[in-house]
Amino acid sequence: MTNFYSRLAKYYDQMYSFIDYQGNATKLHKIIQQYRKSSGSSLLDIACGTGTHIKHLMGKYQATGLDLSKEMLEIAQEKCKDIEFIQGNMVTMDLGRSFDVITCLFGSIGYLTTHDDLVKAINTFSKHLVQGGVVIIEPIFTLETARDGSMGIICLDLPEIKIARTNVSRKEDDLVYLDFHFLISTKENGTEHFVDPSPMGVFSRDTYLQLMQESGLSTSFIEPGLAKEGLFIGVKN
Ligand SMILES: C[S@@+](CC[C@H](N)C(=O)[O-])C[C@H]1O[C@@H](n2cnc3c(N)ncnc32)[C@H](O)[C@@H]1O
Incomplete structure (x- = not known):
């Protein structure tokens, strides 16, 4: 998988140039304002890819990006010169600091294929949130919407x-x-x-919500999200 994004990296922005990242960032900002209870503006975009969400959010947040792929991060760094980008794995990351906002967008959570990894990642997200901080997870599908043969x-x-x-x-x-x-x-x-x-990985909406609650978050699933699937929102208790 890492190799795949490392190969795609140089074409990624053109491949997904039809996505309205600016519009997504505007929607995300509204959702964050609605749910976040903490007062700070630090933001960690997990699986940030080439950093385009960060590019459109960095005016409003003190952003940091994390991704597995060095090649994706190199493009992100080129685009967002003053932003810190960290190579890391969302399952095992331990940054030693916490954030007011964490995002994990555009189906990146789906690269976790086992229940065990999903539990670890959600616990890790929660651990990296300040009290009252908000996490927004955008799956590409859930058990309810995944289709064979589409x-x-x-x-x-x-x-x-x-x-x-x-x-x-x-x-x-x-x-x-x-x-x-x-x-x-x-x-x-x-x-x-x-x-x-x-x-x-295919997980049910209830699984996401239950794991988020077990990690100390108050949860919501909101539709419409940014694309076809909805968004899981968690606020750290
Ligand atoms: C579909 S891209 C999304 C990139 C970006 N969020 C966007 O919206 O354009 C998926 C990204 O997830 C990253 N990724 C996959 N598994 C990961 C993991 N376990 N930890 C961190 N990043 C991961 C890949 O390297 C890739 O950049």
């Missing part, structure tokens, strides 16, 4: 790059294989084909 296609015809991403998802027990195939053409690199082989 198909997708995205085509991007930009002047300097052509991208096609197609997939047929496979659901096997508690895992979904999105099986994204990317065909990417640029003048510099010709045409590359690669596949995201990562299974994604």
